[in-house]
Amino acid sequence: MAYDPNNVFAKILRGEIPCKAVYEDEFALAFHDINPQAPIHVLVIPKAPYVSMLDFSAEAPAEMVVGFIRAVGTVARQLGLEEPGFRMLANIGADGGQEVPHLHIHLFGGQKFGRMIAKA
Numbered sequence: 171m172a173y174d175p176n177n178v179f180a181k182i183l184r185g186e187i188p189c190k191a192v193y194e195d196e197f198a199l200a201f202h203d204i205n206p207q208a209p210i211h212v213l214v215i216p217k218a219p220y221v222s223m224l225d226f227s228a229e230a231p232a233e234m235v236v237g238f239i240r241a242v243g244t245v246a247r248q249l250g251l252e253e254p255g256f257r258m259l260a261n262i263g264a265d266g267g268q269e270v271p272h273l274h275i276h277l278f279g280g281q282k283f284g285r286m287i288a289k290a
């Protein structure tokens with residue numbers, strides 16, 4: 171799937187749409203989800219045009235992969251999620267429920283999530 175430069179997160183990265191940012195470095199931007207599904211619901215996105223984790227893991231330069239993954243960890247710690255724990259999620263494609271075609275890691279916290287995902 172080709173990257174669509176008009177997706178909503180590309181617009182956020184270009185500053186065309188506002189967001190409530192919680193963290194930013196050269197590799198990543200993190201901001202509150204507009205429609206939170208948990209008491210804490212933050213999205214972490216790479217500052218580069220990758221559709222999904224599949225695309226990113228295959229195509230991104232090593233420096234970007236490391237920088238982005240480290241940023242995800244930094245954001246989780248900064249949000250105070252290390253204890254008592256949290257959930258990380260990356261939806262990919264139609265069956266995965268991905269709505270925005272720019273890689274994003276969901277960080278959910280502030281409640282117990284149970285063992286796994288809900289059945290469809």
Ligand code: 5GP
Pocket residue numbers: 178187189190201202203204205206260261267268269270271
């Ligand atoms: P997906 O289903 O693609 O994994 O998740 C996309 C997420 O992006 C959803 O949780 C949705 O609420 C969030 N979202 C969509 N548009 C915007 C927006 O304009 N701003 C922010 N902050 N979040 C958005």
